[in-house]
Amino acid sequence: MFSYRHAFHAGNHADVLKHIILIHLLRYLSQKDKPLWYIDTHAGAALYRLDEGYAIKNKEYENGISRLWTDTNIANALLIDYLDQVRIHNSNNRLYCYPGSSQIATQILREQDRLRVFELHSTEGKQLEQYFYSASPRVIAQASDGFNSLRSLLPPTSKRGLVLIDPSYEDKRDYQRVLTALQEGLKRFKTGVYVIWYPQLQNRESYRFPSKLKQLPNSSWLHVTLTVKSPEASGFGLYGSGIFILNPSWKLPEALGLIMPYLVKILKQDNNADFTLEWNLK
DSSP: OTOOGGGGGSSSSHHHHHHHHHHHHHHHTTTTSOOEEEEEEOOSSSSEEEESSHHHHHOOGGGGGHHHHHHHHOOOHHHHHHHHHTTOBBTTBBBEEEOHHHHHHHHSSSSTTTEEEEOSSSHHHHHHHHHHHHHHEEEEEESSSSHOOOHHOOSSTOOOEEEEEEOOOTTHHHHHHHHHHHHHHHHHHHTTTTEEEEEEEESSHHHHHHHHHHHHSSOOEEEEEEEOOOTTTTTOOOOEEEEEEEEOOOOOHHHHHHHHHHHHHHHHHHTTTTEEEEEOOO
């Protein structure tokens, strides 16, 4: 867990999927005037340079945001919105910075909304605190364990909120920690929107995770996966990712139905790229 750095993966295919969905949900929830709380349990460092530091080691953004950045034929409003959020930190049509989830949420949410963001990694946690230190009072960033901090924040005072949970899963115990956090969270805040990211990996925990999420005591959910390539013969490495949402917007299935075929086409790394989309909305 402590060796994981968000910056290695900034702007990759998993970020693209996660942030497109996050933007849709925040826009949807912001349609009501009542304040909204955004809670990010594993926020990373908020903003990443793509032309220096950790991001240039594997250049994962080249198979992610870069492919959309250079596509001049995008007409979908949600995809345009996503690219506009990234453009805020770039100029002259050059891509050199990528905003993390907490920064994107800050850009979209309103003055009456509140953001609570956490990061346990010693270095990135300090960077997160420093980044938001002089920001609006609506944002509080802490270098601490987001799983533990979540308990004290639910339910939010406004009774409206979105919780993003996306640990690295380098520690396999994270799968169970996510499930426990959701079980406890739903007891405290049943109507909250919970967004869970997970990696597609060749291990038992990853394979079984969606089924366990579906067994949570909540009848409204959506599950989407984006596979960008075949699993490695070695058995190691990320070949896609999934997003599971509790209490999604009723518009999200239609929005993803339009977007996912495009994401497969633009982000695929071999001919085994594909997506799945399923939901149970009540």
